[in-house]
Amino acid sequence: GQNIDQPTEMTATEGAIVQINCTYQTSGFNGLFWYQQHAGEAPTFLSYNVLDGLEEKGRFSSFLSRSKGYSYLLLKELQMKDSASYLCAVRDSNYQLIWGAGTKLIIKP
């Protein structure tokens, strides 16, 4: 079966750095997406990785290792508005997105 694993919840301090991990086992791989979802709102796109390595976009970076079936989202200089759920999704061989259950990130002052 196909599986995406993420920690259920993480807590970090305002101004700090946090890394959210995602491991996957899917039938094929055609890219990995990270989305942010604030409570009661729609998911919004953060980043996309299809090749191994690090993609940086402002305070957010995403890393991919296809051989290990592993990705992480790195958030720097945390702000209170970063409190949200972070969803990892993998595009499989049928070009469908397989979604993880999400990681709820709690930012404390």
Add this chain to the structure above:
Amino acid sequence: NAGVTQTPKFRVLKTGQSMTLLCAQDMNHEYMYWYRQDPGMGLRLIHYSVGEGTTAKGEVPDGYNVSRLKKQNFLLGLESAAPSQTSVYFCASSPSTSSWPQHFGDGTRLSIL
């Protein structure tokens, strides 16, 4: 910038009732999707469409039907609502299935009593 618009935003149904959820996008996207999101689970694909007049089943299609008569609209129907269909429903669209991300609507919160 409307993007993806879902109606209604909230609805309460009784078991056995039917209803239609409407999704409209103004980005001229070819692909549209219906997902459901339940606590502790990832988004699950119900049905999707790769273009006007086409639909296909996703991971959890039972109890739902869809139609894509116009490129900008994707309708999700519940034929006979069941309590197990209580969920938050999200519509999404994308230009294609390649590297383009999916854009989501604000969701419809549906409760079946």
